[in-house]
Amino acid sequence: MRVSVIGCGHLGIPHAAAMAELGHEVVGVDVDQAKVDRLNAGECPIFEVGLPELLAQHTASGRLRFTTDIREAADFADVHFIGVGTPIDADGRSYDTAQIFGAIRQLAPHLKQACTIVGKSTVTVGTTKQVTALAQRLSPAGESVEVVWNPEFLREGHAVEDTLRPDRLIAGVTTAEGEKAIRAVYAKITEAGVPIFVTDPQTAELAKGAANTFLGLKISYINAVADMCEAAGGDVSQIVDILGIDPRIGSGGMRPGIGYGGGCLPKDVRAFTASARQLGAEFAAALLHAAEEINENRTTVALGLITRALDARPIKGTRITVWGAAFKPGTNDVRESPALALCQALQQAGAVVTVHDPQAVSTAMVRNPELDYNVDLAASLDGAELVVLATEWPEYQQADAYSLADRPANPLLVDCRTTLDPEPWRSAGWTIHQLGRPGK
Ligand SMILES: NC(=O)C1=CN([C@@H]2O[C@H](COP(=O)(O)OP(=O)(O)OC[C@H]3O[C@@H](n4cnc5c(N)ncnc54)[C@H](O)[C@@H]3O)[C@@H](O)[C@H]2O)C=CC1
Numbered sequence: 103m104r105v106s107v108i109g110c111g112h113l114g115i116p117h118a119a120a121m122a123e124l125g126h127e128v129v130g131v132d133v134d135q136a137k138v139d140r141l142n143a144g145e146c147p148i149f150e151v152g153l154p155e156l157l158a159q160h161t162a163s164g165r166l167r168f169t170t171d172i173r174e175a176a177d178f179a180d181v182h183f184i185g186v187g188t189p190i191d192a193d194g195r196s197y198d199t200a201q202i203f204g205a206i207r208q209l210a211p212h213l214k215q216a217c218t219i220v221g222k223s224t225v226t227v228g229t230t231k232q233v234t235a236l237a238q239r240l241s242p243a244g245e246s247v248e249v250v251w252n253p254e255f256l257r258e259g260h261a262v263e264d265t266l267r268p269d270r271l272i273a274g275v276t277t278a279e280g281e282k283a284i285r286a287v288y289a290k291i292t293e294a295g296v297p298i299f300v301t302d303p304q305t306a307e308l309a310k311g312a313a314n315t316f317l318g319l320k321i322s323y324i325n326a327v328a329d330m331c332e333a334a335g336g337d338v339s340q341i342v343d344i345l346g347i348d349p350r351i352g353s354g355g356m357r358p359g360i361g362y363g364g365g366c367l368p369k370d371v372r373a374f375t376a377s378a379r380q381l382g383a384e385f386a387a388a389l390l391h392a393a394e395e396i397n398e399n400r401t402t403v404a405l406g407l408i409t410r411a412l413d414a415r416p417i418k419g420t421r422i423t424v425w426g427a428a429f430k431p432g433t434n435d436v437r438e439s440p441a442l443a444l445c446q447a448l449q450q451a452g453a454v455v456t457v458h459d460p461q462a463v464s465t466a467m468v469r470n471p472e473l474d475y476n477v478d479l480a481a482s483l484d485g486a487e488l489v490v491l492a493t494e495w496p497e498y499q500q501a502d503a504y505s506l507a508d509r510p511a512n513p514l515l516v517d518c519r520t521t522l523d524p525e526p527w528r529s530a531g532w533t534i535h536q537l538g539r540p541g542k
């Protein structure tokens with residue numbers, strides 16, 4: 103099939119490459135000319151395992167190309183995926199849908215024949231209906247333009263794998279033609295055994311918000327338990343193992359830490375909470391709001407742990423090295439990164455902060471140019487009085503505690519992600535404090 107992917111960001115690039123991998127002919131569209139040029143040259147503008155290889159393979163074969171010309175995509179494809187951004191609005195609670203409706207306004211007037219628009223972006227319930235009305239009004243093909251909502255569940259850092267082998271697909275449709283088109287485009291994936299849930303559009307829209315909000319709730323819940331462990335002297339890691347073995351709970355997505363960040367969970371929890379309130383589900387809104395409050399308090403919790411580790415020495419003037427800038431390991435994305443929020447808070451408290459990250463230093467420098475960075479793991483420790491692990495990259499778990507112990511004058515480490523095995527670090531002479539775990 104011939105497909106277009108409109109919006110080539112963290113979702114759109116892996117999606118376009120995956121569609122080519124499935125055998126479709128693909129044109130990716132973005133308004134950013136520099137990004138389009140890099141993509142056409144086979145370069146990958148985001149750090150994502152397996153993606154550079156897939157892009158290089160399919161741009162070279164001619165099955166995948168990128169353009170800024172939406173008209174070219176309109177003429178070329180029968181299925182148009184919409185993967186543009188839906189950031190949170192200025193009110194801090196609803197989605198800014200300007201990119202969605204902007205893309206539809208640019209695309210629809212050029213749609214002269216029957217085709218299907220497939221929304222992948224995360225939206226508020228009711229958006230598909232508005233998109234359908236606008237697309238059909240602006241297109242010369244009128245009601246033969248179908249709109250299907252097909253929310254995406256990929257995780258950054260696993261984008262290729264999650265797109266080609268998702269847990270499930272979901273398609274919110276209103277007509278048999280829309281269902282037929284979405285089943286055809288994903289046939290190779292469903293033939294491999296992946297279930298597809300065909301629903302009405304509002305169920306699809308709500309399912310996506312409900313999924314991300316549940317993930318946020320689960321993280322906030324275990325973070326609340328970590329705080330109780332801190333106060334009572336319990337071990338949250340053991341609690342995760344004990345709870346997680348129960349299949350009704352499961353250990354996935356239950357790592358304690360400094361909160362959920364990124365371009366999705368924070369905004370999606372906010373927007374779903376606002377929807378609950380607007381729809382009159384007040385108790386649901388209160389429950390979800392509590393998860394947000396727990397999340398927003400994580401920097402304060404981390405500062406408390408750091409203060410205790412410093413044992414009465416003030417944060418002000420202390421040289422602190424923070425390991426991690428990305429919002430999670432496996433990506434160079436720093437949108438709403440809890441690690442950078444902590445760096446900022448430490449700097450505001452008067453600490454002299456140096457940041458290390460294996461992949462995200464250049465993106466972090468753009469977002470937080472006021473911080474100092476070091477790309478060398480060992481050298482980042484020189485002169486540090488305290489090391490704070492903020493993003494649980496494998497590089498830190500695999501670091502050699504013995505050779506690193508010589509770099510700071512007094513090896514002191516605060517593990518805000520409770521991710522290190524503390525024994526080798528203690529044997530190597532480090533004093534280590536871990537969130538939600540009693541010290542020894
Ligand atoms: N990042 C992720 O892992 C996932 C994101 N989502 C959702 O997917 C959507 C996109 O998210 P990201 O890819 O992270 O955003 P992003 O900001 O990385 O990418 C959006 C892209 O759309 C482009 N764009 C904006 N207006 C355009 C237009 N009129 N025509 C063509 N291109 C245009 C922008 O230049 C940008 O490259 C959001 O709704 C998000 O919630 C859903 C699942 C996973």
Ligand SMILES: O=C(O)[C@H]1O[C@H](OP(=O)(O)OP(=O)(O)OC[C@H]2O[C@@H](n3ccc(=O)[nH]c3=O)[C@H](O)[C@@H]2O)[C@H](O)[C@@H](O)[C@@H]1O
Pocket residue numbers: 224254255256257258259314317321354355356357358359360361362363364365366367429430431440
């Ligand atoms: O809609 C989206 O965009 C995507 O949002 C999340 O994916 P992602 O943003 O890539 O990140 P997650 O892996 O869910 O992590 C989000 C945040 O929660 C934190 N987290 C995650 C898991 C955990 O156990 N503990 C924890 O603190 C991470 O460090 C990170 O800051 C969802 O997991 C995807 O299913 C969804 O498609």
